Amino acid sequence: MEKYGFNLQELRSKKEKLESLVYSTDLTDDEAEDILNLITMYDSVLDNFVHSDDEIRDEMSKESLLSDFKDFVTYDDYNDEHIIVRNKLCLLLSKLVSRKNSYSFDELNLTDSEAVELVGDMIKSKLGMNHYNIYKSLFLNDKSHVQFSNSISSALLVIPNTKESFAIIHDHPDIAKASDLAHEAGHLFSSKISSSYMLPNSILDEVESIFYELLFIDFLLEEKIYPEDSKNLFSELITSSIQRAYILNVEFSYPMYKLNSIRDFKTMANKYDLYNITGIFNSKDLLEWINIYNDENPFMYVYSFLIALELYDQYKINRNKKSVVSKYEKFISQVGTIPDFKLASCISRDYVGFDRFKTLRKYRSKFIKE
Numbered sequence: 001m002e003k004y005g006f007n008l009q010e011l012r013s014k015k016e017k018l019e020s021l022v023y024s025t026d027l028t029d030d031e032a033e034d035i036l037n038l039i040t041m042y043d044s045v046l047d048n049f050v051h052s053d054d055e056i057r058d059e060m061s062k063e064s065l066l067s068d069f070k071d072f073v074t075y076d077d078y079n080d081e082h083i084i085v086r087n088k089l090c091l092l093l094s095k096l097v098s099r100k101n102s103y104s105f106d107e108l109n110l111t112d113s114e115a116v117e118l119v120g121d122m123i124k125s126k127l128g129m130n131h132y133n134i135y136k137s138l139f140l141n142d143k144s145h146v147q148f149s150n151s152i153s154s155a156l157l158v159i160p161n162t163k164e165s166f167a168i169i170h171d172h173p174d175i176a177k178a179s180d181l182a183h184e185a186g187h188l189f190s191s192k193i194s195s196s197y198m199l200p201n202s203i204l205d206e207v208e209s210i211f212y213e214l215l216f217i218d219f220l221l222e223e224k225i226y227p228e229d230s231k232n233l234f235s236e237l238i239t240s241s242i243q244r245a246y247i248l249n250v251e252f253s254y255p256m257y258k259l260n261s262i263r264d265f266k267t268m269a270n271k272y273d274l275y276n277i278t279g280i281f282n283s284k285d286l287l288e289w290i291n292i293y294n295d296e297n298p299f300m301y302v303y304s305f306l307i308a309l310e311l312y313d314q315y316k317i318n319r320n321k322k323s324v325v326s327k328y329e330k331f332i333s334q335v336g337t338i339p340d341f342k343l344a345s346c347i348s349r350d351y352v353g354f355d356r357f358k359t360l361r362k363y364r365s366k367f368i369k370e
């Protein structure tokens, strides 16, 4: 049985080691970036330990905090070399890859301006004029701020000095084109209401965008626009998050840097029952999929997704939608300024004991009715 856990001392020294590594000269840019990502993660965990106020600290006894993170940080087995996981996987991958699309959505031939307007309609009806005006001033009044391209993944770029924003949206042939735009619109809103420009530095940085995305799906379902596709979007979001959570688990409990061949990979995948869990039965596809998710920082995504789902749940239940939207606004304006745990527990006291899989499944059965 593998042992999990960490203490403050060890976490600190691990982080220091990583920091000193960043300055070594023989790292490639990608390796340095990987390490910086890890440092961010350690920071976040440390932050929660050190800065929680007494009330929060009492509520989440050290035990429960440990149990919350035990799957993420394993120091017994941990080796700094696990940073090279991605490189190893890339290497294996380059010998194999065949890209497959797991989505099955109808081709909609949605034009760029139809997508922009559809998201605008959602924002107006679900979030109100304050949100809509920001969206409108950028994406509806001036077309130069949004670009559709199929050679790049969707992103929001904010120029630090001027705070000018540009959205690049992957030009999917299907509804994902609009849901990506809704996602980036959430980042846009957040960047406009935050007082200072900040680089992403919290595991809750995706709440702002995923909440928009969820409301977009909700809007489509209510208005009966592409109903089948909207249901699939929702299932896909939740299923892929559950899969991400599993990968996250495996990544921190298996010394993946030891993988040298596809046979090693298959042994590992079988040990963790990854084929059944992910529903991906081809090793090449599974490997590629893990690689893609590694790139997307699953740690941040899974936690943010849980909080966004909780907010969405409250939005659905509460008759006073405005109050939930205000709660969301307050929340995203505080991300990065106070410790993640403290902030997350404002949305759900449950968060302290969030069991990722259990909670995700709970939401899945709640929101996805077959």
Ligand SMILES: [Zn+2]
Binding pocket: 183, 187, 206, 209
């Ligand atoms: Zn995002």
